[in-house]
Amino acid sequence: xxxxxxxxxxxxxxxxTGDEDLVIQGTVKGKIGLKQSLYVEGTGTVxxxxxxxxxxxxxxxxxxxxxxxxxxxxxxxxxxxxxxAPRILIADGASFKGNVDMD
Amino acid sequence: xxxxxxxxxxxxxxxxxTLSGSEDLVVEGRVEGKINLKEHLTIEQSGIVVADIETxxxxxxxxxxxxxxxxSRAEIKSSSxxxxxxxxxxxxxxxxxxxxxxxxxxxxLPPNI
Numbered sequence: 001x002x003x004x005x006x007x008x009x010x011x012x013x014x015x016x017t018g019d020e021d022l023v024i025q026g027t028v029k030g031k032i033g034l035k036q037s038l039y040v041e042g043t044g045t046v047x048x049x050x051x052x053x054x055x056x057x058x059x060x061x062x063x064x065x066x067x068x069x070x071x072x073x074x075x076x077x078x079x080x081x082x083x084x085a086p087r088i089l090i091a092d093g094a095s096f097k098g099n100v101d102m103d
Numbered sequence: 104x105x106x107x108x109x110x111x112x113x114x115x116x117x118x119x120x121t122l123s124g125s126e127d128l129v130v131e132g133r134v135e136g137k138i139n140l141k142e143h144l145t146i147e148q149s150g151i152v153v154a155d156i157e158t159x160x161x162x163x164x165x166x167x168x169x170x171x172x173x174x175s176r177a178e179i180k181s182s183s184x185x186x187x188x189x190x191x192x193x194x195x196x197x198x199x200x201x202x203x204x205x206x207x208x209x210x211x212l213p214p215n216i
Contacts, residue, residue, distance in 0.1 A: 007110030007126045014120010014136055018111050030120055 008043045010097075024059070042076070055085075114149050122154075130165075148182050161191075169205075 044059035075093030173191035181199035
């Protein structure tokens with residue numbers, strides 16, 4: 001699978017857009033706009049507004065998320081910001097501060 | 104996913120901004136801005152990079168516009184199109200590659216030349 005992986009030592013400051021899945025193990029600051037799924041893994045740190053179809057968060061995210069399908073906050077993740085999506089899952093052990101809007 | 108998998112910017116991804124890190128990175132998509140890497144940067148045939156690059160080692164199969172400063176080596180492969188200045192101790196340009204720009208290898212000539 002032509003999967004894009006931002007490795008754990010990589011730092012991106014700017015804007016990421018695209019139409020394929022993105023896995024973040026490193027640090028991204030700025031803005032993310034995807035037509036597919038975004039995975040923020042345990043080592044991943046994101047300070048960005050996110051617009052995508054699906055998000056799974058196991059790492060740290062600061063910023064607002066707008067998803068057209070689903071947002072999943074896994075156990076041990078830390079998320080600060082507002083979430084807007086039709087389906088939102090928050091696992092036991094996740095830490096979250098912000099607004100939830102499921103329409 | 105294994106932590107030692109190489110970083111990869113896939114075909115459908117565009118990045119605008121600065122990108123830095125200390126691991127190998129493969130670009131199949133598009134990167135605009137600035138790249139600062141302590142390891143090996145590979146621009147695949149589908150990759151388009153419009154950026155100034157500082158890296159340990161560079162291999163280009165795709166398109167690159169920008170200045171390159173490589174610590175050990177820069178390779179311009181046969182399928183690539185490169186515009187910009189390159190500075191590295193070792194530079195390889197393959198037959199078929201298209202390149203326009205300056206090359207500086209830091210050659211120390213013997214004093215009697």
